[in-house]
Amino acid sequence: MNAVSAEPASAAASDLPAVHVVAAALVDADGRVLLAQRPDGKHLAGYWEFPGGKVEPGETPLQALRREIHEEIGVRVASAEPLIRIPWRYAAKRIVLDVYRVRAFDGVPHSCEGQPLKWVPASALDPSEMPEADHPVIHALVLPRHYLITPQPDADEDAFLARLDAALARGVRLVQLRAKASDDAALRRLAPACLSRVRAAGGQLLINSRSDLVDEFDLDGVHVTAAQLAALDARPVGAKRWFAASCHGPADLRRAQALGADFVVLGSVAQTASHPQQIPLGWSEFAALCDEAAVPVYALGGLVRDDLDAALAAGAQGIAGISAFW
Incomplete structure (x- = not known):
């Protein structure tokens, strides 16, 4: 080469x-x-x-x-x-x-x-x-095709963990714990409980936003929001941890790459019920953005498991989502 x-x-x-x-x-x-x-x-x-x-x-x-x-x-x-x-x-x-x-x-x-x-x-x-x-090839080789983003946990933590167990039993191996509305005490209970389950299944667990908890609980990495990405001036975790970011357009992708992100999620590709006024990218624009990204990219937003082939054809590493895997 x-x-x-x-x-x-x-x-x-x-x-x-x-x-x-x-x-x-x-x-x-x-x-x-x-x-x-x-x-x-x-x-x-x-x-x-x-x-x-x-x-x-x-x-x-x-x-x-x-x-x-x-x-x-x-x-x-x-x-x-x-x-x-x-x-x-x-x-x-x-x-x-x-x-x-x-x-x-x-x-x-x-x-x-x-x-x-x-x-x-x-x-x-x-x-x-x-x-x-x-280096991005190394990441692409080991990252799976599916990336589960958990919904916000409610007061029934046992039910939440049972749903996580079910997703892992269906083959999910990369999980983002997205619990931004949880208080610190709840998050400190939930993170190690999720980690033990994900690790037992041979998977990896990232946490949304809270890079300060990654080393404390030996999590596999952090996933930052687009707003956090814009405010960062350096990579928030060490080289042996995953650093992932949410991106919505070319400026976010450039910022993620400049900061050394290992992979990103990009969307919304399709219309979503949670953001009905947001204009989706569509597969054509998603593919064009993937062509300019020197990192693995997961497609996000309004997708189901059956969209995997379309995502791969557009240059994605795979698909990310909540309802598709939860």
């Missing part, structure tokens, strides 16, 4: 046509991902990256992926699914990186160009070893 170090984009770089690049997240039966090391003498020598390369004139991205993967690691891609598209700007160039998840391939990967290869569990990929443009 033609990787370069991340630097602030110059005006000249912004005016240049983007170089179209493809890469494969080749996944084996054990959930490990194949990485290739950039050779000595090349830019970013020693960094590990997802194998791939440039799309040549007249090629589709999939054709380029199949050609590059066969030339670089000697296997034939049997099937590939889009994982994430990343626009990336550098001091002297722009790229658009289309990354595919490849689970089915023929042959045994081996170095055809002398570069070292290694298999790494997706959960153990180390951003410090990889080019910055690949």
Whole structure:
């Protein structure tokens, strides 16, 4: 893959046509991902990256992926699914990186160009070893397709926890505890109770707004509102915690990326009963915004589980919501 170090984009770089690049997240039966090391003498020598390369004139991205993967690691891609598209700007160039998840391939990967290869569990990929443009790919590989946002808990906490148990039993693995109206005492009871259930199911729990509770209860991260995002001047949690944000348009997306958000939710995509006067984005505008986002994006607002395919086709990581999963 033609990787370069991340630097602030110059005006000249912004005016240049983007170089179209493809890469494969080749996944084996054990959930490990194949990485290739950039050779000595090349830019970013020693960094590990997802194998791939440039799309040549007249090629589709999939054709380029199949050609590059066969030339670089000697296997034939049997099937590939889009994982994430990343626009990336550098001091002297722009790229658009289309990354595919490849689970089915023929042959045994081996170095055809002398570069070292290694298999790494997706959960153990180390951003410090990889080019910055690949960091969103790491997140996309481990984030699930569904993101449950809980409704505001009422006084019946046992019933709330029972509903959470039911959602986890249906396969939800990423949960946002949204309890902004709860008092501090109730939230301090509820957060550890939710965490124990989510962790027992193999999932991860973020809390809405309250970054101050993340380390205290060893939560997996924080999800901030668009208003909080606008007021932040730094990432609110450490690098090993999820930092997610709600976005409603391009300014929010740019702000989230500037602050190092790991993923975002974007909406409302469709009309919602809670905000009947709000004009929804629709899938076309959602897709256009996804194309400009260098982070995984969940579609939000008026969606049901059956909207997942439409969301993926528009470039989303998946769908987020309350009623769709609660």
